[in-house]
Amino acid sequence: MKRIFIITMATNLPDEKGYNRFKYLSEILSEDNFEVTLITSKFNHYDKLQRDNTKYDEKYNIVLLDSCAYKENISFKRIISIIQFGNNVKKYLKNHKDKVDILYCAVPALYVCNLAGKYSEKFNKEFIIDIQDLWPEAMELLIKNKKISNILFYPIKKFADKSYRRADKIIAVSKEYLERALCVNKKSKKNEAVYIGTFLEEFDLGAQKFCSDIEKNKKEFWITYIGTLGLSYDIKTLIEAYQIIIKQGYTDIKIKILGRGPDEKELKAYSKSLGLCIDFIGYMEYGKMAAFLKKSDVGINAIKRNAAQSIINKVGDYFSAGLLVLNGSNCQEMKNLILKYNTGINYEAENANDLSEKILEAYNLSNDKKAEISKNSRILAEEKFNRSTTYKNIIELINA
Template identity: 45%
Template sequence: MKDILIIAHFTQIPGEKGNGRFHYIAQKLNKRDINIEVVTSSFSHKTKKQREISRSQLEKTVDYKLTMVYEPGYKKNISLKRLFSHYIMGKNLKKYLKNRSRPDLIYCAVPSLSVAKIAAKYAKENNIKFIIDIQDIWPDAFKMVFNIPIVSNLLFFPLQKTANFIYSSADEIIAVSETYAEKALRVNRKVKRAHIVYLGTNLEQFDKLKNIEKRIRKPKNEFWIAYVGTLGHSYDLVCVIDALKILRSKGINNIKFIVMGDGPLKEKFEVYAKKNCVETIFTGRLDYSEMVSILTECDVAVNPITHGAAQSIINKHADYSAAGLPVLNTQESEEYKEIVRKYGIGFNCINNNAEDLADKILLLYYNADIRKIMKKNSRKLAEDKFDRNKTYSEIFKILEEKIEKTF
């Protein structure tokens, strides 16, 4: 039987909240008479805790083999301790691979860099086809938080060198956005064309969850604005709160900001919303089904990304479209801004400009007909670009073609 090893440092495991890409891929591949193993970390990046699940529990919840390699962990996303933690996991992965039978193909998520580097070296030394799936671009994401001219470039040079090694080692490049793929192609001499497969969601499953009896109902006299995702440095919820404060000063008091997610800045955002008397509900991290139930009750979604952030096409884009929501976007990524324009799913707003965002909210608040058109367009985008049942077929085709060539 053909053997594919999936290495995904930050994937979710069954029982954890979310909508993981690699769990979905492993499940689908396992039904195609392919031996699948997913290797991930013993440490949960989201909860910042060691995972506690027995082998017998794993065997009951997944059909494929799931292996967790020990990683010591860290408390802060941007820290030397996190990089050290990744380094230790990389060393432990190296030991694990040494004692594992040689796979026919390695499919590796990037980042982290420490783990992907070990996988790339192992593939090269053992003449194994190596496919990368770029989820984020490091060290660019770190530079946004720690950005000191010249100093930052020197500090992050080793990470950039590692990233370039991983990119150049790939036999195929899959990426969650054009932006990420272009970065990898600049240093890869083997790959002519990358494959862009957005993170997306399972629309069939999303719709089933949407149609389950609602756990929460929006009062008819309220207007709900949704945010889904991490509450961290890349996400400008302060601008959204400022915009809603402006609208309150104009006498609009029935807008409610629904924030679904968790992160290091959650307390800061909660305090800021309370200080500015903006009605905001912070739900914390939800099960995917709970998130869908609330999201589909909302009127509009916001995509408030901070200036200079490295993000391109991300998870929340798929969820917003699956829910058929108009989007108010402050993200500077030209790739996503073009999608907003092309599909007519909302408005691109001036980054970190509360007045402009308030004006766009007001436009949608008073125009149900415009919202209706944008809702339809948003759902069309989900069906065209974000439905995993359609778009992930490209990933399966690449993996099967590559593995066939090994025999």
């Protein structure tokens, strides 16, 4: 029986809402003749609260290590939290070096990743990284001047390079992220891009269960956004595009925003200042959200021009619902999915005029064309975003 430590600062645990990648991997690996230890923080990254429960009765072990709280995902306090967690991981590994064969470490907590990589090299353990986000690339939106940004973030980039080089195998949530690591890692021969994805069965059950709870006027055309209202997401352009559309008399087009975040108050005020009626619905439990998406006409992937995100969670849910997707992401991999599978329309990020035109293009499609795109979207979900099948690739790589 192989012994694996899965190390991540951000995961849901059995008594918490949501189904994170690492929680699911812990479950399926423990059923595949692995002795699994999930090592994470006492601080819940999603709820921004310290966990009270420290005892779990699962097929795999759960170890909670101390790290301080933080309110913002990009903040000095989070860096301190990562360092504290990393130092505690180092202590834990030192005391358990005879109880592990494989270290599986989530990125972008680079300090933690680098410590785990050093440990793996010193004690001849296999080291696998799973890239969820790119640092410092994800931080570059904070500084608009590219030259200054490159200088300031250069030390973090070199630290990231060092972490990527240590990996024996690399998994990432997109091909773009995988290629970033492989630019500097020349020893890893087994690599895989596996989208975060969704559980199609769970999505479908939720959509069916809550279908009658979602009321919609048949004459309305819903454009729905789900997810965080924060730095990387371009909801302001969506609001401005909607203003253009309303001025043209398309009052049956409605914008629905499901989610919360640091920019929520500002976006609501901006929408109100333009005299627009946009539904900021807030957080919605997953099953009900699935039903809401099934009632929608369009899902929008509203990402700022220079954001580092590639294939993000929300698009898997859009495709699962069979939605036409308006995609503002500059990630070429995402654009190619839209074109290859004919699942929607790409638009220029931060360009309200272009977005308004693309919304009307989607609105004016024939019913037959809309049905074709819906079918294609669901096919894409089944082929590329269904965790029940795609995560088998991760298990095969770990076993290889």
